[in-house]
Each structure stands twice: as structure tokens, then as C-alpha cells.
Amino acid sequence: MSEQHRLAFNTHGRGSTEITADIAALVAQSALPCGLAHVFVRHTSCGLAITENADASVRRDLETLLQRWAPDGDPAYRHDLEGDDDMAAHARSLLTGCSLSVPFADGRLLLGTWQGIYLFEHRSHGHRREIVVTLNG
Amino acid sequence: MSEQHRLAFNTHGRGSTEITADIAALVAQSALPCGLAHVFVRHTSCGLAITENADASVRRDLETLLQRWAPDGDPAYRHDLEGDDDMAAHARSLLTGCSLSVPFADGRLLLGTWQGIYLFEHRSHGHRREIVVTLNG
Amino acid sequence: MSEQHRLAFNTHGRGSTEITADIAALVAQSALPCGLAHVFVRHTSCGLAITENADASVRRDLETLLQRWAPDGDPAYRHDLEGDDDMAAHARSLLTGCSLSVPFADGRLLLGTWQGIYLFEHRSHGHRREIVVTLNG
Numbered sequence: 475m476s477e478q479h480r481l482a483f484n485t486h487g488r489g490s491t492e493i494t495a496d497i498a499a500l501v502a503q504s505a506l507p508c509g510l511a512h513v514f515v516r517h518t519s520c521g522l523a524i525t526e527n528a529d530a531s532v533r534r535d536l537e538t539l540l541q542r543w544a545p546d547g548d549p550a551y552r553h554d555l556e557g558d559d560d561m562a563a564h565a566r567s568l569l570t571g572c573s574l575s576v577p578f579a580d581g582r583l584l585l586g587t588w589q590g591i592y593l594f595e596h597r598s599h600g601h602r603r604e605i606v607v608t609l610n611g
Numbered sequence: 612m613s614e615q616h617r618l619a620f621n622t623h624g625r626g627s628t629e630i631t632a633d634i635a636a637l638v639a640q641s642a643l644p645c646g647l648a649h650v651f652v653r654h655t656s657c658g659l660a661i662t663e664n665a666d667a668s669v670r671r672d673l674e675t676l677l678q679r680w681a682p683d684g685d686p687a688y689r690h691d692l693e694g695d696d697d698m699a700a701h702a703r704s705l706l707t708g709c710s711l712s713v714p715f716a717d718g719r720l721l722l723g724t725w726q727g728i729y730l731f732e733h734r735s736h737g738h739r740r741e742i743v744v745t746l747n748g
Numbered sequence: 749m750s751e752q753h754r755l756a757f758n759t760h761g762r763g764s765t766e767i768t769a770d771i772a773a774l775v776a777q778s779a780l781p782c783g784l785a786h787v788f789v790r791h792t793s794c795g796l797a798i799t800e801n802a803d804a805s806v807r808r809d810l811e812t813l814l815q816r817w818a819p820d821g822d823p824a825y826r827h828d829l830e831g832d833d834d835m836a837a838h839a840r841s842l843l844t845g846c847s848l849s850v851p852f853a854d855g856r857l858l859l860g861t862w863q864g865i866y867l868f869e870h871r872s873h874g875h876r877r878e879i880v881v882t883l884n885g
Binding site: 507508510523526529531532534535536539542543570574575576577579584586587589610611 | 750752786788791825829842847878880882
């Protein structure tokens with residue numbers, strides 16, 4: 475059995491937004507006894523990742539590394555229609571991925587103590603980002 | 612409920628092949644009302660990724676970055692049995708991953724407008740690549 | 749229908765542990781005819797990946813690249829509470845991911861001949877790592 479829900483978030487440029495509570499709320503309302511919560515962004519220039527939820531400097535350091543791995547305005551890029559952050563955002567999206575899934579049981583996500591679910595905006599400016607959450611149980 | 616299908620694609624060396632229509636066709640034929648389409652390659656030297664489907668230069672630039680992240684014939688590699696592209700292909704596979712999943716409903720994949728599903732060949736030469744598609748609903 | 753199982757592994761510092769047989773055993777015991785085996789680590793400083801199971805030098809070379817992509821003790825890191833490997837471990841976790849899923853049918857994982865499922869410890873020292881396995885069918 476599957477349930478599907480649509481969410482949308484307004485981002486404010488590069489950086490990450492915690493969405494754990496939003497996903498947990500859908501799981502809490504579900505009648506499914508156990509299964510998987512799958513989260514999917516319908517875009518190619520943002521991403522989703524699970525990372526440490528205690529010290530915000532972890533996510534700041536991940537931004538530092540993403541900038542190193544996929545530099546803005548790299549002279550090797552051919553795709554630059556929308557500016558220096560355009561191709562870098564697609565490359566960051568490849569590295570973070572655009573979906574993730576988390577097991578749940580008895581109305582609760584089975585995340586570890588230090589795990590949070592984050593929406594990573596990979597573009598310099600904010601965007602409205604659509605998410606599909608599928609609960610499979 | 613789950614359905615499984617087997618597909619195979621012949622690649623022609625490094626580069627990406629769009630397989631969105633192949634996955635969409637399986638979803639269109641399914642009686643499942645909604646759920647997830649999971650795509651899995653049975654190999655360790657190719658990968659799957661969702662990326663921009665409009666400008667082919669995005670995928671060319673991703674190849675440029677993959678070559679930078681996992682250079683062919685890097686002197687640090689110990690594993691080179693099958694040539695300079697051998698270990699590089701395994702490393703690219705770690706970065707792209709070998710599976711992905713996309714939500715569907717009412718016989719249609721819920722991809723965003725600019726999202727396409729691509730099979731990435733990470734070896735220099737072409738190979739026959741086997742894929743398992745699982746629809747969970 | 750979903751089934752869930754809990755596993756735990758003691759790691760011995762940086763490096764990978766094959767857990768294919770542990771996941772295969774759960775699939776073999778399941779009554780589900782076909783579906784997906786989802787494996788999830790409840791931590792942000794280790795990861796899961798499918799890679800080549802024949803030549804151990806592949807996984808040694810992946811360690812070499814992970815060290816290059818996310819160097820220990822990089823001067824750019826702000827997060828270093830637990831030592832030089834702390835932030836590097838979170839960054840490696842972003843690249844490998846903390847979950848994966850493999851199709852199964854008739855009690856067997858549908859892995860390719862050369863694919864193995866590995867738990868990657870990203871910290872320098874060993875840890876007890878908790879895993880949730882969800883079978884969806």
C-alpha cells in the first residue's frame with residue numbers, strides 16, 4: 475500500500491533547510507504500520523541529504539566542500555545559461571541526489587539520534603521547491 | 612504489491628543514455644494506482660542519475676567533472692586489471708549510485724519538467740547493461 | 749506489505765565490511781514473493797555502497813579517493829569537535845549515502861555477479877553501527 479503527499483518549500487539561496495518534522499508529521503498521520511518514507515524533489519538544481527542535526531557547522535562545511543567539488547563558474551563548463559551557479563547546481567545535485575528514503579514503524583521515522591533530513595538549495599537565489607513524499611508499507 | 616521487469620541497454624562507451632521513456636512505459640502499463648518506480652543496474656562500472664533533460668551540455672559538463680573527480684589511470688590506483696578506465700569506472704559508480712527511485716501516480720512518473728532518467732556508462736567501451744525495474748505500490 | 753529487521757555491526761575503523769550475506773539471509777527467510785530490500789544506517793559518519801566484490805584493491809582505491817575528496821583535518825573545516833576525521837566522516841557519508849535498496853525475487857537478491865553490499869566506516873576508530881532492513885513487496 476502506498477500513500478502520496480505533496481509539499482513545497484521556499485528556499486533562500488545556497489544552504490540547507492531541515493524538513494525532518496514535515497516528513498515525520500506525514501508518517502505520524504499514516505495508518506501504515508511500518509515501511510519506507512521516500513522523499514523526492516522535482517528539480518535538478520537542489521537536492522536532499524541526511525546529515526548531522528546537532529552542530530550547524532557540519533552543514534556549513536558541506537557547503538565548503540560542495541563549492542570545491544563543483545566550483546561556480548568553472549571555465550570548463552559549457553552550460554552557463556543562467557549564470558555561474560547554474561552548472562554547479564546540477565553537479566551538486568548529482569552528488570547529493572534528489573531523493574532519499576527512511577524506514578518508519580509505529581508512526582515514527584527510524585532515524586538515528588543525530589540524523590536530520592535536509593533540503594539543499596544548490597542555486598544562489600531562492601526557489602520554490604516541490605517535493606513528493608511516498609509512504610510505502 | 613510489487614511488479615518486476617527486466618530491461619537491457621547497449622551502451623557505446625562513456626556518456627549517458629536517456630531511459631525515461633522506457634521506465635514511463637512500464638508505469639503506464641501497471642495497474643498499481645500509485646507508488647515508487649525503482650531502477651537498478653546490475654553492474655559496478657555504470658550508474659544511474661536524474662539530471663537536466665533540456666540542454667545536452669549539462670551531461671557533457673558532468674562528464675568533465677566525473678573525469679576530474681575520478682581521473683582515468685590515476686597513479687594512486689592499485690586496481691587496473693582492465694585498463695585506465697577500470698578503477699575510474701568503479702569510483703564514478705560510487706558517486707552516481709547504481710539505483711534510483713521515482714514516485715508515480717495514475718500511470719505517470721511524477722518527474723519535474725526538467726528531470727530525465729539517465730543510464731551513465733562509466734567504461735570507455737560499450738557494454739550490455741542489465742536493469743531491474745521494481746514498481747512498489 | 750513490509751517487514752523490518754534490525755542488525756548491528758562492529759566496525760574496526762576506516763574501511764568496508766561486506767554485509768551481502770546478512771541481507772540475503774533476511775530475504776531468503778521472507779515470504780514476500782518479490783520487491784525491494786532497503787538497507788539504512790542510523791548514523792551520519794558511516795555509509796553504505798554497492799561495489800565490486802572480487803578484487804579488494806577496488807575498495808582500497810575507493811578509500812584513497814574518499815581521502816582525496818574529503819581530506820582529514822582540512823583547514824577549511826569549522827566542525828572538528830571529535831578530531832581530524834570528524835567532518836571528513838560526515839562528508840564521506842554525503843558521498844556514499846546512508847541507505848541503498850536492492851530488488852529481490854523468489855527469496856534472492858537480484859545483484860549482478862560482481863556486486864557486493866558494503867558498510868563503509870568513515871571514522872578512524874571502530875563503532876557499533878545499527879542498521880534497519882526493510883523488505884517491501
